[in-house]
Amino acid sequence: MMTEEIKIFSPATVANVACGFDVLGFCLDTIGDEMVIRKTEEKGIKITKIEGYDLPFEAEKNVAGVSALAMYDALQPDCGFEIEIYKKIKPGSGIGSSSASAAGSVFGMNELLGRPLDKTKLTYYAMKGEVLASQCEHADNLAPAIFGGFTLVKSASPLQILELPTPSDLFATLIHPQIEIKTSESRAILPKEIPLSNAITQWANVGSLVHALHTSDYDLIKDALHDVVIEPYRKQLIPHFDAVKTAALEAGALGCAISGSGPSIFMLSKSEATAKEVEKTIRNVYSTTDILFETYVSKINTEGIRVI
Numbered sequence: 001m002m003t004e005e006i007k008i009f010s011p012a013t014v015a016n017v018a019c020g021f022d023v024l025g026f027c028l029d030t031i032g033d034e035m036v037i038r039k040t041e042e043k044g045i046k047i048t049k050i051e052g053y054d055l056p057f058e059a060e061k062n063v064a065g066v067s068a069l070a071m072y073d074a075l076q077p078d079c080g081f082e083i084e085i086y087k088k089i090k091p092g093s094g095i096g097s098s099s100a101s102a103a104g105s106v107f108g109m110n111e112l113l114g115r116p117l118d119k120t121k122l123t124y125y126a127m128k129g130e131v132l133a134s135q136c137e138h139a140d141n142l143a144p145a146i147f148g149g150f151t152l153v154k155s156a157s158p159l160q161i162l163e164l165p166t167p168s169d170l171f172a173t174l175i176h177p178q179i180e181i182k183t184s185e186s187r188a189i190l191p192k193e194i195p196l197s198n199a200i201t202q203w204a205n206v207g208s209l210v211h212a213l214h215t216s217d218y219d220l221i222k223d224a225l226h227d228v229v230i231e232p233y234r235k236q237l238i239p240h241f242d243a244v245k246t247a248a249l250e251a252g253a254l255g256c257a258i259s260g261s262g263p264s265i266f267m268l269s270k271s272e273a274t275a276k277e278v279e280k281t282i283r284n285v286y287s288t289t290d291i292l293f294e295t296y297v298s299k300i301n302t303e304g305i306r307v308i
Ligand SMILES: Nc1ncnc2c1ncn2[C@@H]1O[C@H](COP(=O)(O)OP(=O)(O)OP(=O)(O)O)[C@@H](O)[C@H]1O
Pocket: 015, 055, 056, 061, 062, 063, 064, 085, 090, 091, 092, 093, 094, 095, 096, 097, 098, 099, 101, 102, 132, 133, 134, 141, 181, 182, 183, 184, 259, 260, 261, 262
C-alpha cells in the first residue's frame, strides 16, 4: 500500500477587487482551509473526511471532487487519490470557499504526481469544480489562490492569467457577516447590459489599479478602488454595507468594496496599523446590530496555496 500524502493550506481570496468583476483577485494569508491529499492503490477519487461545514462527500457533488476528477480523467495516473477537507472558510462567504477546495485538490494531486502541470493548467482543472458552485466558469478566486498575490484573468477561454505585483505595505481588512449569499444568486440579480458611461469609468479604474500596483502608487490605488457597475445592485444584499464603507474610509482605508459576490466586505490599507484601525471601526458598526460577524486583518499572500 502506498502511503504518500501531503497536507496543504488553501487560502481564502478576494475576487473582483472593486472594479475588476470576474477578472481581478488577490490572495489572503490568515484565512484558509487545510486539506490532506493521499495517493491510493485503488483507482479513482474519494472524499474521505470533511470537517467544519456540512458538504457532500460524493466527488461529483463537491467542488474539490469535481476539479480532481477533471484532472484525473485527463492525466489517467496509475493510482487513485483520497481527499480530506478541513474547511475553515464558510461556504457562501464571498472569500472563495469553493475555490479553496477546487484549487486544493488539484494542487495536492499535482504535487504527489511530481508536478506534471503548470499553474495555469491547475487553474483550468480547478475551474471545472468552481462551475458546480457558481454555475459559470470564472477564475478570479482560483488564480490568486494558485498563483498568490494579485492576478488578472486576461481570458477565461483560452485561459490566460497575468500575475500583478503586490506593493509591500498593502494590508487587507475583512468583515464577514455570518449570512450566506450564494454566488449563483448574486449573479442572477445583475443587469445583462450596462450604460457606456459606467463602462468607461470601470475600465479606467481597472487600468489605473493595475498601473498603481506596478508603481506602488497608493494614491492611485485609492482613486481606482471604485465599482460603479456591480456594487449598486449587490450592496442591497449586504446589511449595513454603506455604513461599513463610510466608517472604513473615515478610518483611513484606501478603498472598500464587496468581496467576490458577498456578503464579505474588504478594505485595503497602506500599513498593518491602519488595517487594524479600520478593523476596529467596522466592528463598531456591526456591534450595534444583532448580526453575527467575523473580522480579519491579513497581509497579501504572495505565495498562494502551499504545502504545510
Ligand atoms: N468543497 C466545497 N467548499 C465550499 N462549497 C462547496 C464545496 N462543494 C460544494 N460546495 C457548494 O458551493 C456553494 C458555495 O459556493 P459559492 O461560490 O456560492 O460561495 P463562495 O465560494 O464562498 O463564494 P465566492 O466565490 O463569492 O467567494 C455552496 O452551495 C456549497 O454547498
